[in-house]
Amino acid sequence: MRQLLICCFLTLVLSPVAFAQVDFKAQISKSQLGINERLRVEFSMNKDGDNFAPPSFDGFRVVAGPSQSVSNMYVNGKRSFSKSYTYLLTPLKKGKNVIGQASIEIDGEIYKTTPVPLEITAAVEIPKNPNDPNYIASESLHLVAALSKSKVYINEPITVVYKLYFDSKVRPSDVNPIDMPEYNDFWSQDIPSRRTIEKEMYKGKLYNYVAWQQTVLYPQRAGKLPIAPLSLDVQLDVPTNRRDFFGNQVYTQVSRTITAGKRTLTVLPFPDEGKPTNFNGAVGDFSFEVKTSKNALNASESLQATVEVKGKGNLKLFSLPEMATPSALERYDPEYSEQVNTTLSGMRGSIKNTYTLVPQFQGKYPIPPIAFSYFDPKAKTYKTLESAELVIDVLEGPKAATPVVNAPNAATVAVPNVTGSFQFIAQQTSFKPIKQLPFFGSTLFFALLAFPVILLLLYFIIRSQTPDATAIARRHKARLVKKFLGKAKKNMSDASAFYVSLEAALHNYLKARLQIQTSDFSKEKMQTLLSDKGVEKDTVGLFIQVLTNCELARYAPSSRSSMEQDYDTAVDAITQMDKQFKS
Amino acid sequence: MKNILLLALFSCLTCFGQDPEDLFREGNIAYNKGAYDRAIVYYDSVSSLGVHSPELYFNLGNAYYKKNAIASSILNYEKALLLDADNAQLINNLVYAQNMTLDRFTSLPESELKKATADLVFLTSVRGWSMVLIAVFWLAAFLFFLFKRSNSSIRKRLFFTGFVISLLLSILTVVIILQQKNTLRNTNPAIVFVQSESFRAEPNMRSEVLLTIHEGAKVFIVEGVEDWIKIKLQNGSIGWIPRSSVQPISFTEE
Numbered sequence: 125m126r127q128l129l130i131c132c133f134l135t136l137v138l139s140p141v142a143f144a145q146v147d148f149k150a151q152i153s154k155s156q157l158g159i160n161e162r163l164r165v166e167f168s169m170n171k172d173g174d175n176f177a178p179p180s181f182d183g184f185r186v187v188a189g190p191s192q193s194v195s196n197m198y199v200n201g202k203r204s205f206s207k208s209y210t211y212l213l214t215p216l217k218k219g220k221n222v223i224g225q226a227s228i229e230i231d232g233e234i235y236k237t238t239p240v241p242l243e244i245t246a247a248v249e250i251p252k253n254p255n256d257p258n259y260i261a262s263e264s265l266h267l268v269a270a271l272s273k274s275k276v277y278i279n280e281p282i283t284v285v286y287k288l289y290f291d292s293k294v295r296p297s298d299v300n301p302i303d304m305p306e307y308n309d310f311w312s313q314d315i316p317s318r319r320t321i322e323k324e325m326y327k328g329k330l331y332n333y334v335a336w337q338q339t340v341l342y343p344q345r346a347g348k349l350p351i352a353p354l355s356l357d358v359q360l361d362v363p364t365n366r367r368d369f370f371g372n373q374v375y376t377q378v379s380r381t382i383t384a385g386k387r388t389l390t391v392l393p394f395p396d397e398g399k400p401t402n403f404n405g406a407v408g409d410f411s412f413e414v415k416t417s418k419n420a421l422n423a424s425e426s427l428q429a430t431v432e433v434k435g436k437g438n439l440k441l442f443s444l445p446e447m448a449t450p451s452a453l454e455r456y457d458p459e460y461s462e463q464v465n466t467t468l469s470g471m472r473g474s475i476k477n478t479y480t481l482v483p484q485f486q487g488k489y490p491i492p493p494i495a496f497s498y499f500d501p502k503a504k505t506y507k508t509l510e511s512a513e514l515v516i517d518v519l520e521g522p523k524a525a526t527p528v529v530n531a532p533n534a535a536t537v538a539v540p541n542v543t544g545s546f547q548f549i550a551q552q553t554s555f556k557p558i559k560q561l562p563f564f565g566s567t568l569f570f571a572l573l574a575f576p577v578i579l580l581l582l583y584f585i586i587r588s589q590t591p592d593a594t595a596i597a598r599r600h601k602a603r604l605v606k607k608f609l610g611k612a613k614k615n616m617s618d619a620s621a622f623y624v625s626l627e628a629a630l631h632n633y634l635k636a637r638l639q640i641q642t643s644d645f646s647k648e649k650m651q652t653l654l655s656d657k658g659v660e661k662d663t664v665g666l667f668i669q670v671l672t673n674c675e676l677a678r679y680a681p682s683s684r685s686s687m688e689q690d691y692d693t694a695v696d697a698i699t700q701m702d703k704q705f706k707s
Numbered sequence: 708m709k710n711i712l713l714l715a716l717f718s719c720l721t722c723f724g725q726d727p728e729d730l731f732r733e734g735n736i737a738y739n740k741g742a743y744d745r746a747i748v749y750y751d752s753v754s755s756l757g758v759h760s761p762e763l764y765f766n767l768g769n770a771y772y773k774k775n776a777i778a779s780s781i782l783n784y785e786k787a788l789l790l791d792a793d794n795a796q797l798i799n800n801l802v803y804a805q806n807m808t809l810d811r812f813t814s815l816p817e818s819e820l821k822k823a824t825a826d827l828v829f830l831t832s833v834r835g836w837s838m839v840l841i842a843v844f845w846l847a848a849f850l851f852f853l854f855k856r857s858n859s860s861i862r863k864r865l866f867f868t869g870f871v872i873s874l875l876l877s878i879l880t881v882v883i884i885l886q887q888k889n890t891l892r893n894t895n896p897a898i899v900f901v902q903s904e905s906f907r908a909e910p911n912m913r914s915e916v917l918l919t920i921h922e923g924a925k926v927f928i929v930e931g932v933e934d935w936i937k938i939k940l941q942n943g944s945i946g947w948i949p950r951s952s953v954q955p956i957s958f959t960e961e
Contacts (some may be wrong), residue, residue: 451810486777488803549769559958562834580852
């Protein structure tokens with residue numbers, strides 16, 4: 125009894141404290157779940173409240189709820205209260221997400237739950253559970269990614285068709301894609317599907333199917349490339365065992381998320397063997413053509429040249445080979461046009477570059493052949509197509525421009541002003557041997573160089589050995605003058621002494637030359653004597669005249685100029701006589 | 708069929724006299740009839756006799772031009788230019804052939820001084836300059852002789868000055884000759900004969916392709932390594948191409 129009392133007391137004292145602690149929290153069934161799984165969220169409180177406000181559940185779809193449950197429990201006379209709101213959610217997208225705050229008003233106070241983080245992963249396989257109410261739905265609904273091939277070359281088209289199989293007893297009423305597949309490392313294009321219901325065997329059973337999504341893929345790199353699966357959320361009408369009033373089956377609606385299995389594609393690289401150098405990734409089966417709109421035109425008119433590739437293959441994924449044109453043709457950037465249809469079997473059509481060319485000058489302009497290489501995945505070999513060489517003939521127009529000559533040996537080429545039409549061949553010519561020996565450095569060359577030097581040398585040698593006559597004469601004369609007339613020259617200042625010494629000198633000379641004392645000879649005798657010795661008459665005359673002058677000067681004074689003249693005459697007479705004595 | 712024709716032609720040629728003038732005339736006749744292949748055979752047989760002339764190469768160039776053989780055409784015009792640098796008709800037709808080529812390199816600008824020097828050095832051939840050298844040297848010797856002989860000092864001075872000047876001129880001529888020979892040896896012009904050729908940074912197939920050069924482009928051979936040659940383009944770029952893709956502009960090959 126006493127114990128009971130204590131107990132009551134304690135209860136009375138403690139219970140307000142216990143009740144004052146309001147507990148409002150959010151609980152989730154899993155913190156990590158696949159996108160095809162469901163999540164149960166329970167907001168529970170230990171005291172009744174009003175105005176419950178659930179969070180917005182962004183990124184989720186509320187499948188069921190809120191369902192409310194209230195429980196009152198008495199344990200050992202202690203009452204415990206619990207109230208909860210439960211939601212069933214399906215995630216709508218992958219990634220991290222948060223269950224937001226829910227709020228409730230208890231005893232006038234507003235309480236909020238803490239946000240609960242959770243992670244939505246890719247679709248997981250749900251273990252089979254025959255007791256699951258969705259089991260029928262799961263058994264009668266399949267999503268399959270059908271690949272047209274499992275091994276392809278880079279840039280060879282491959283088709284992925286997502287087929288939604290369903291049993292004839294269920295009826296899909298609404299289909300929503302949740303997780304769109306991503307085609308990394310692929311060039312992809314969706315082909316719109318008409319989504320008609322067709323029948324096909326699947327896993328040994330006849331199913332209805334809808335081609336839900338069709339995509340053409342061109343793998344862009346070699347290796348094992350995964351294709352991320354597609355996830356669909358399907359609303360199904362599933363028959364139940366119940367019948368309605370008219371005996372028709374009653375259907376119930378089931379929502380299901382299905383995912384196509386993950387597929388891997390083996391992409392083969394291009395073989396290295398026989399790879400053309402100009403291969404630029406074209407794969408398929410093509411034809412190649414280069415053509416011009418005109419072959420002959422006038423200058424400054426324009427023409428179109430097209431480079432076209434037609435056929436089946438990755439037309440949008442490679443560039444056309446460049447067209448090379450002579451630099452004298454004005455060329456504008458090409459205009460690219462494509463007519464490509466993409467179907468389930470891949471791209472088909474044509475792509476072309478149209479170049480506009482404007483010739484500037486008269487002449488011929490060749491467009492060299494263009495080669496186009498592609499890989500044929502069926503034959504597994506490279507193929508090269510080459511266009512024919514085209515020649516554009518420009519008939520009329522301005523004549524050719526100045527030439528490009530800058531070779532060192534053409535530096536002297538004065539660019540002539542003959543801007544005429546193409547010149548005809550030359551008719552006249554004179555031939556020279558091709559192998560001309562170089563003149564510079566040849567024996568003849570050196571001989572010609574050495575010739576004047578040798579001539580000069582010879583001349584000087586001969587001259588040094590046979591001295592020049594004039595030089596000898598000059599020396600002789602100097603000797604004679606010094607010998608005989610030296611005294612007379614000294615006495616130039618005194619006229620009488622000069623003439624005495626000059627006369628003596630002349631006689632001395634004759635004495636030295638003829639070994640005859642002539643001072644006593646008369647002029648006539650002297651004249652005949654000298655003439656006998658072979659002296660010319662003029663010279664003798666000179667000699668006699670000087671002697672006469674000498675005699676005259678004894679009596680008549682003479683000027684200095686006449687003295688000099690007489691001296692010079694004497695020198696001349698002596699030198700001339702000296703020469704004539706010899707001969 | 709074509710071979711048989713050529714064979715018949717050759718036998719014909721041997722029947723005819725081996726007179727280059729006759730062959731040249733026959734070639735001209737064939738050219739005028741439009742039988743360019745035949746004309747080329749005639750012209751080639753002239754040069755195989757060991758004689759040539761600028762007109763022969765000019766006509767050959769014309770025949771190749773008519774056949775759209777760009778490289779052969781340019782090669783022959785350039786050969787003709789080596790023999791006769793100032794022929795206006797020749798330069799005119801060379802421009803026509805150059806218009807057919809794909810490449811047009813802008814040549815490097817040259818300084819006026821360099822240009823003037825080159826003009827002087829290439830005023831005439833080595834042979835011509837050699838003649839000039841001999842003439843000037845003879846003049847120098849003669850002036851020296853006069854200098855030695857003359858008596859009056861004014862004449863002596865005049866002749867000695869003339870002698871020194873002509874001696875200096877002959878030294879200058881030697882320098883010019885050596886310069887021209889050196890330039891000719893260092894610039895080996897050649898014509899690209901393949902449709903297109905990769906102009907590479909190194910003499911092997913692995914190296915980087917700098918650019919692509921095309922048929923008819925004029926290049927200058929700098930040096931060679933095995934099957935590769937180092938070439939200089941007209942715009943001054945230097946790179947390597949296979950030796951087989953060019954033909955030098957020279958007469959020594961024949």
